Amino acid sequence: MGVDIQNFIEGLMTALHPMNILWVLIGGFLGTVVGMLPGLGPATAVAVLIPITFGMDPTSALVLMAAIYYGAMYGGSRSSILINTPGDGSAIAATFDGYPMTRNGQAGQALTISAIASLIGGIFAIIGFILLAKPLAAFALKFGPAEYFLLFLFTLSAIVSLSRGKMVKGFIAMAIGLMLSTVGIDLQTGVHRFTFDIPQLSEGIDFLVVIIGVYAVGEVLYNYLNLDRLKNKNKLGKKWITKDQWKRSKWPIIRNGPIGFLIGVLPGAGGSIASMLSYTTERQISKEPERFGKGAIEGVAAPESSNNAASVGSFIPLLTMGVPGSGTTAVILGAVIMLGLRPGPLLFEESPEMVWTLVNSMFIGNIILVIINILLISVLVKILNTPPRVLYPLILVLAFIGTYTLSYSVIDFYILVIFGIIGLLMKLLDFPIAPLILALIVGSDMEQNFRKSVVAHDHIMNVLLASPVTITLSILTILSISYPFIMSWVQNRKSKQADAA
Amino acid sequence: MNKYLFSLLLVIAVVLTACSDTGGSDDASEFPTDNIEIVAPASPGGGWDGTARAMQKIFDDENIIEKNMNVVNKPGGGGEVGWQYLKDQDAHTFAINSSLVITNNLLGQSDLTYKDFTPLAILTTEWISVAVAPDSEFDNGIDILEQLKEDPTSLKIAVAPSLGNNDHLAFVQAAKEYGVDVTQLEFMIYESGGDVVTALLGDHVDVATMSVSEAKEQHLAGKLKMVAVGSNEPIEGLEDVQTWKEQGIDLEFPHWRGVMGPPDMSEEEIAYWDETISTLVETEAWQELLVNNEWESYYMNSEEATEFLEEQTENYNQLLKDAGLID
Helix, strand or coil, rough: CCCCCCHHHHHHHHHHHHHHHHHHHHHHHHHHHHHHCCCCCCCHHHHHHHHHHCCHHHHHHHHHHHHHHHHHHHHHHHHHHHHCCCCHHCCCCHHHHHHHHHHHHHHHHHHHHHHHHHHHHHHHHHHHHHHHHHHHHHHHHHCHHHHHHHHHHHHCHHHHCCCCCHHHHHHHHHHHHHCCCCEEEEECCCEECCCCCHHHHCCCCCCCHHHHHHHHHHHHHHHHHHCCCCCCCCCCCCCCCCCHHHHHHHHHHHHHHHHHHHHHHHCCCCCCHHHHHHHHHHHHHCCCCCHHHCCEEEEEHHHHHHHHHHHHHHHHHHHHHHHCCHHHHHHHHHHHCCCCCCCCCCHHHHHHHHHHHHHHHHHHHHHHHHHHHHHHHHHHHHHHCCCCCHHHHHHHHHHHHHHHHHCCHHHHHHHHHHHHHHHHHHHHCCCCCCHHHHHHHHHHHHHHHHHHHHHCCCCHHHCCCCCCCHHHHHHHHHHHHHHHHHHHHHHHHHHHHHHHC | CCCHHHHHHHHHHHHHHHHHHHHHEEEEEEECCCCCCEEEECCCCCCHHHHHHHHHHHHHHCCCCCCCCEEEEEHHHHHHHHHHHHCCCCCCCCEEEECHHHHHHHHCCCCCCCHHHHHEEEEEEEEEEECCCCCCCCHHHHHHHHHHHHHCCCCEEEEECCCCCCCHHHHHHHHHHHHHHHHHHEEEECCCCCHHHHHHHHCCCCCCEHHHHHHHHHHCCCCEEEECCCCCCCCCCCCCCCCCCCCCCCCCCEEEEEEECCCCCCCCHHHHHHHHHHHHCCCCHHHHHHHCCCEEEEEHHHHHHHHHHHHHHHHHHHHHHCCEEEE
């Protein structure tokens, strides 16, 4: 499409309209808040606000809903970092190193870097949007069942690096996650699998319920067992990051903005996949992988840059093709259709000013959000001073509320409690949790795409070799699985040589 | 302390009696006496939810119903969860429905049929289209059917979100009319209409069957080519697309949505909904909603809706048998 300077400036002017700035502010703040609460994600927030957008100008409605979306990307990591309970799927990766940083008394710095990383990732993605929206949309279309299958497989291969040191336990957790992902109606045949005649199970087990159960409820139960030993020794630490921390985070942020953006553009992937992939990529290419999981600041920066970029990227298929790239954009699509706007291939030609207003408002919104989020840090870290007997019941309440808003079903409460107990057991037995969650997130899509791709390409080998994309992904997957083993082999050899010398 | 407690109890008792008094007299004279609840048996964002929220808004904005109204989302099981919930409510609750209330039962996925409820109205319909890639060799629906007649497995057909739904059955019916062995057809099932569009745009399937609203913009932009629609008459704004009838296939396939109430509603209650809903569908706001969503008015009152559902049940039974989904 090229950058149409005139439309761009017009869009900037509309975005700077006080009313639109107000919507960005409201949306961004609201998004940050719901993002922080476990289970209340951007999709729910947008859905609840649909009645408010009735009668609004479609452009303003779009600006507001987009602000909620990326606001939630900022907010989601807050609770991951402070209390080890991710607000939604794309904030899981922030728990891996964010929570250990809090334990090390660096909560303030973790929150700061996550806000800065989100900002830079978001800005990268907006620039990418301006320059590359159309060609990227065309590229995303090339992703058929075979490509998606291999992308999910590649994501899943990250389990090897997530389970380092406890490989067998990691694979057990993954197997449980994959099994759980088969619950529900099988799309290709319409057969009900493991639903036990409970209609609520027919759409599968929502991975968000599992996340809330394993993380939030599991964490509360775990702390309950250790209540005597629990002391408020958490310091907030410094708020501002040190030079050394910035040096460590700089490149991970810059690398993972584009990665997250590209994954966000794919209609079949999204923020959860983007942040997981970014985290594991950084861990694998790091010179000191042993620091990860123990409070490495780059382990917070990378996924945060990535998931915010993905949220911007997911607007590309929506605005260029009318195809939602994530759960949240699907709700946004439904809402703007009600307003008489039909995003599709004609939107760029027919109402370019709307697209450019949105893009500009995202730019403004990201800057507003980084300010809001950094200002909020001093308030948020107070959570750490809250006595456990107040904090943990509160988390439990929020967990149940969040769960109920997912599908308004009481059955989910039982699932929540069951996974809370599973989460507790996993913690006690020292099982890694991430492989289970990751397998559950990608499992169902991976399976469906695999089966569609076998139908389309007739044979499994043809699936692997279907296109340059699948070949690249196959190679990356093999590398990702074998990399840790090769590395340890090389190190062994080195140390042996050193011994010999 | 006890004194306070006693007076408090007294106040509560008085208030409660007062309430039940007025409630009782209202009950006898006019329905509704309570807040209205609209059940959307799906998550926010889809057609069911959109219909429910639009009804709520227009009923309220146009002062058709004075009572408060709430939309509750009860997603799961292709409507099953919401409809199970409706079954135990009183006449102040109604739910959105579609052909799934018939096919879920026929496919053995549910015990409920429309007979377990009180059909109140059919409201809207969408039409279902067949589309191909713009550079496809097919220029009309018949060419596709001709090839499928020779080799039913030669084309990959995209549909969402499940076998046995309208998008799927509309294609099956057209193919059957032409003499294709429909049990052999190769369908690829995607999660949503948006995924079907993406699959077709990316050339991952040969043919797609989906609602007109999902394909229209793409067709107008030349990104894909609609080659047949299941409506009676050509669709406004899409006059270049021939209906199946114009192509010689006797087929009219509405993808309708309606509303139904709990079982055992009184005649008076049914009459109330007939009156309010018939007013609703006449409003300008409703007409605008239809245009925005590419829906068409398909209004039938409670009596007509009941007959229509009976007719549809027979029709679907036959179609599912033909498709080889049931014996």
